[in-house]
């Protein structure tokens with residue numbers, strides 16, 4: 001196992017960090033206060049080439065491997081300190097564009113990927129429904145073939161990017177009685193007749209990263225927009241969507257940034273006539289943060305390394321997703337504690353990450369279901 005970062009990757013990561021520090025970090029706090037997505041930042045990400053980073057070169061992307069992609073996601077969040085913009089990017093590229101790149105037809109790839117790589121079309125992945133969360137196989141959205149179109153009916157909720165997306169990777173059932181066996185994936189365009197989205201839902205954090213509902217009412221989707229065969233959606237979800245499983249890499253960058261801020265603060269903030277970093281209880285908090293950062297970084301490298309070798313990452317992904325999002329929550333909590341009262345102020349950079357980390361333990365499969373998956377894989381029961 002070799003996680004050596006090549007010279008080319010190091011130079012690229014440096015350039016991503018410089019870009020994020022200069023173009024994304026300024027105004028990140030204000031954008032969260034206003035609670036509006038920044039299209040200006042989005043355009044900058046597109047110009048820098050990040051929106052198509054992992055999309056194959058043939059379709060206008062940079063064709064980066066998983067290792068380069070996670071390094072960029074970490075660096076961008078570490079230096080940009082904007083979890084909302086990072087999340088919108090990761091959702092667009094890893095949850096929407098990469099399923100098309102990996103599972104789509106040649107025609108679908110040509111139609112969607114170049115525009116997505118340029119950021120002209122934004123993507124999202126729509127699985128969760130009001131009555132179907134952890135149990136995705138119980139979803140109620142149906143797809144009925146009608147000539148050369150499918151008619152989609154149903155609704156989705158808590159979908160990242162939905163209020164502003166153009167391309168909706170949508171899970172619907174062609175036969176509800178078959179449960180998992182009926183699940184099918186469709187690419188639905190914003191201008192398909194019969195699709196509507198609701199306003200951004202009000203969350204505790206990540207205010208400038210819209211999350212919302214989608215409604216399908218006799219929504220006419222061309223049959224050519226079906227990804228894979230009917231009933232193949234659940235397997236695709238379990239096995240082929242490996243890119244989605246590295247979408248939590250930005251949490252590592254966030255933890256690294258929080259730790260760096262805490263170390264600096266502990267060296268300069270004085271109480272009882274000495275820097276608070278002299279107190280062993282403060283050092284313990286820093287040490288615990290450092291252990292979480294290092295373990296999380298190694299798990300992310302391991303996952304990317306395995307993905308680049310084409311190995312199955314199901315068990316590793318469940319372990320890493322659970323550990324890293326929970327570590328990010330612990331780190332954010334400790335960071336606030338190190339900063340004391342200032343840590344509770346919205347202008348303080350470290351405190352803002354706590355709610356984002358909490359939501360990370362829910363989106364993409366809760367910590368409970370991930371533990372269940374790990375347990376099932378261990379026991380085979």
Ligand SMILES: Cc1cc2nc3c(=O)[nH]c(=O)nc-3n(C[C@H](O)[C@H](O)[C@H](O)COP(=O)(O)OP(=O)(O)OC[C@H]3O[C@@H](n4cnc5c(N)ncnc54)[C@H](O)[C@@H]3O)c2cc1C
Nearest residue numbers: 125126127128133134158159160359362363364365366368
């Ligand atoms: C900020 C945010 C962004 C999101 N973005 C997206 C997105 O882009 N696309 C998308 O499709 N979805 C998205 N989601 C939805 C997310 O995937 C679901 O919220 C999640 O899968 C849980 O579903 P639920 O909310 O219905 O909770 P439920 O499934 O109702 O779970 C409630 C509680 O019961 C527990 N539970 C349920 N079943 C079991 C079980 N078998 N064993 C043990 N415990 C169990 C859960 O762990 C949880 O604690 C997002 C959610 C959030 C918060």
